Amino acid sequence: MVTEEMIKQLPKVELHDHLDGSLRPRTILELAEKEGVQLPAATPEELAAWFHRGADRKSLSLYLEGFAYTTALMQSRESLRRVAREHMHTLAEDNVVYGEIRFAPCLHQKQGLNIEEVVKSVLEGLDEGSQETGVKYGLILCAMRHQKVSLEIAELAVAFRSRGVVGFDIAGDEFGHPPKKHLDAFQYIKNRNFNITIHAGEAFGVESIWQAVQICGAHRIGHATRLVEDMVVHGTRIEKMGTLSSYILDKRIPMEICLSSNVQTGAAKSLDTHPFQIYHRNNFRVMLCTDNRLMSNTSLSKEMGLAVEYYGLDIRDLEKLSINAMKSAFIGYNERIELIYDVLKPRFAQLRETINPNM
Template sequence: MSQPPTLEEIRRAPKVLLHDHLDGGLRPETIIDLARETGYDGLPTTDVEGLRAWFSEASNSGSLELYLQTFDHTVGVMQTRDSLVRVAAECAQDLADDGVVYAEVRYAPEQHTSTGLSLEEVIEAVQEGFRIGSEGRGIRVGTLLTAMRHQARSMEIAELAVRYRDVGVVGFDIAGAEAGYPPTRHLDAFEYLQRENAHFTIHAGEAFGLPSIWQAIQWCGADRLGHGVRIIDDITVQGDGTAKLGRLAAYVRDKRIPLEMCPTSNLQTGAATSIAEHPIGLLRSLNFRVTVNTDNRLMSATSLSGEFSKLTEAFGYGWDDMQWFTINAMKSAFLPFDERLALINGVIKPGFARLKWQA
């Protein structure tokens, strides 16, 4: 192929998204509307473009802890049933408009109960929103219920993930600052999920290093790693350009453990220094099970198409690379095997074949 795909062409590609936070993808105008409707008065500005710029600027701190503070405002306006339905519906619509055919969107139910909603009411409101937003748009959205790693409600959230797994909840996650809050604090929840044959991913190897990844895999049994960027610390590129993998990196690659990488977000939190130097380039060349994701579309001022566009520019990726990343993601989704296969063979491969033929 002589020309790399343009952003508009990439938007037409059938894409799969595994790591996207519901409270990190609100439309600025929706935040302003909901703040007015719910009486939330903490916004830095009520100008749409000004608020959009504020989120982007506040997120470029290089610190995960400061980055997480931007969620005070999004979570602050997501405390009623109507607001949760609206945010979830718009999330599905925005992803579909970006060409996403399957998405797993995560959120922490415990963060949306300050005005009296029960955890069950929160979950049911979000599921209703995803149903409304997905209808007739060629997208399917699965939900990941997240427990906050600095709290002590992981077992409760894990039980809800199992309870609602037949109505759209496809898995479980833990999130929040890694340092000082190892995943082993929630070992009882992970052991419960394994007994129930349930799927889960763990934020690991983003702001903390190899011990976090090792614990997530070997102690907790994670199906996937949220980010996993620091696995690069266990890989040495030698003078002749060849790479030598340490024991943990080799295990992750050999076991095909999916890495949910979010390039722009990783720059903002200091987990990578630039797109061109992001570990995704080396990991792709070494055939790790790498996937491309958005993390928080509002904070990173991004979309899945935007992430692919940046990688295309940095690494010269073409349609075949994009298809490889996309199939990786679909293989790694928390859907039954036959449903994953149907999307790969019936949607993803034909969609990329059309784009390559048109190019």
């Protein structure tokens, strides 16, 4: 039996974590008072509940509405540094040993910051929080699907690759905004030998995932919930796979799975029917992620708890997911190996020993 307390103690790796979707409610209240922004609730508890209710409407476009408030409060160097620093402490409280945090710099220029200042401010906050907590990090820069600045963001990501930026992504509502519209940005990243993760297969089907992988060259897929449509499945057993799912399995392309947000946005009908269990049981390289801690009212511990409750995962399953994530991180090979063999494996072994010395 895997208990909640055991899960809290596990060392974790987080690869899909939006900075502007994970602010602390008290921080939102304090920043709003300073900036004169009217909020829909007056206490941290009421505010957290408001964000969660707003996100849980079975629609990605509706899920994204709450970000208008959080991004409005992340427009100065001070607020960006504070939010980033606090986020590292939030990761530490969740026993995350390595986290990749992502955000869209172009959403934080309403008070006159240039785009380089935005990225520098976030990196300063992440670095400060990392020094205080010991949590290692990488920053992923997102372009927005509905905007035409993806090449600029790709160039920015590469320019900051030696200062903590580890990859490039596009985010936002998939419907009507296919990844191939940003091909110049992805080609730029590939030509610079840099890293790509793409939101795909969340609000749109297999075609979105195919474009992300085969046209845009994604090294990881954010969500990939709809990949199951390329399979014939009986229970959790795959009877037949299409060429795309076979390719993703064979090439070990990682899929960043966000259980709670997938149900809240309607990408999956329920936790019972979420395809994660199919992917995991059939040896796809999957890992669990939070997506947006505030909007989805979650943590990596909670996501693991859901996987234990709904899919019967044990400690060894959770260890596999964590190692999958670390193998798939966008930092260097030697750094990944060090974290796997010096941190993840020893701490999981220690926990298994306390549960059952014969495990």
